[in-house]
Amino acid sequence: MSLESLRLPCSVLLLAGGRGQRMGGEDKGLLEWRGQPLIAHLHQLVRPLTDDLIISCNRNHARYAPYADQLVSDDSQDFPGPLAGIRAGLFAARHEHLLILPCDVPQIDARLLADLRAIAQGNPQVPVMVRHGEFWEPLLCIIPTALKDQVEQAWSAGERSPRKILLQLGAVGLECPNGDPRLANLNTPELLHPPAGMSE
Secondary structure, eight states, X not given: XXXXXXXXXXXXXXXXXXXXXXXXXOOGGGSEETTEEHHHHHHHHHGGGOSOXXXXXXXXXXXXXXXXXXXXXXXXXXXXXXXXXXXXXXXXXXXXXXXXXXXXXXXXXXXXXXXXXXXHHHSTTSOEEEEEXXXXXXXXXXXXXXXHHHHHHHHHTTOOOHHHHHHHTTOEEEEOOTTOGGGOOOOSHHHHSOOTTSOO
């Protein structure tokens, strides 16, 4: 089944709005991996899936703009975490589902996204999250945009954990193997550029 044949129109949100603390404060989405910025790898993967590609970023807007149909930013200047970007994406999204990916998982592949979308097709009213073992990946998910008000209510009540909110909203899991290399999070300089002799 091709990605395009799936009957689940999605907006796509790429999260690139973090502080980049583990990268020495650098804007992680713009760091190079295998000759291209991280954001470019994700853009190439998701561009065929949507006519509504949203990037959540809080700086370097001009550099991100070529990769997106829309840019959104946090409504706070203190980098309040990924849930702020998810909230902005849910309200900006033009489709009934929002596929969310962080910018530092460039080894995600089309098969995983197809599997996520297939589960969302069968569970259209609840979020779908990647899960491996007992560990949920709340930043690799699909959220029905109809849930945006409930996400906003949880935020207003002080909740900042995407995982807790999505589970409260009845999230179902896409099971992936433990150690699935597609889920590798390249969020430190050592992971982004391994020392010579170590495999990427």
